[in-house]
Amino acid sequence: MAKIAQEVVRNAGVDVDELLKKLVRAASAEFTTYYYYTILRVNAIGFEGEGLKEIIEDARLEDRNHFEALIPRIYELGGEIPRDIRAFADDAACPDAYLPANPKDMKEMLMVLVEAERCAIRVYTEICNMTFGKDHRTYELSLAILNEEIEHEAWFSEYLGDGPSGHFRRGTPGESPYTSRFMVVPNGHHR
Numbered sequence: 001m002a003k004i005a006q007e008v009v010r011n012a013g014v015d016v017d018e019l020l021k022k023l024v025r026a027a028s029a030e031f032t033t034y035y036y037y038t039i040l041r042v043n044a045i046g047f048e049g050e051g052l053k054e055i056i057e058d059a060r061l062e063d064r065n066h067f068e069a070l071i072p073r074i075y076e077l078g079g080e081i082p083r084d085i086r087a088f089a090d091d092a093a094c095p096d097a098y099l100p101a102n103p104k105d106m107k108e109m110l111m112v113l114v115e116a117e118r119c120a121i122r123v124y125t126e127i128c129n130m131t132f133g134k135d136h137r138t139y140e141l142s143l144a145i146l147n148e149e150i151e152h153e154a155w156f157s158e159y160l161g162d163g164p165s166g167h168f169r170r171g172t173p174g175e176s177p178y179t180s181r182f183m184v185v186p187n188g189h190h191r
Helices: 002-011 016-043 046-076 085-090 106-131 136-159
Strands: none
Touching: 002 016, 016 046, 016 085, 016 106, 016 136, 046 106, 046 136, 106 136
């Protein structure tokens, strides 16, 4: 599988090694963001925090889905993720989404969330630009993730007063409306 996938992508003009680095770094960012969003969600307390909790949960679960959807493509292209989780986390494409020094400051928490989503938007835009018209599978996967990251950023920006987003939270937490078609569940079917 990896041999033909690499061949087709390379013949289309994509530097497969560079693409794999970007995909692994993106997967690492999704994995670490899932971890940090867990901490942020738990600390979203009080009147303002309770309203954020569900939105953080949606974004958190969808980031986990992004990680799960990226891994098969990495291996299809002949790559792999590091065996050492510390090395994997250290190579994330985006900075860690640390809990602010004052965890009760919901505006600071929102800034952490917005910046994490903006970094993800940049990462997937770069991968889309690299693969457009050349690596259709990676492009479609990255575009699906990009669409969800844009919605996540809009949800959090709206709380900061950056205007209405026009987006609604998901009907089911972690729904991943764009990425779900790339997700395979253990019985071999797509979500």
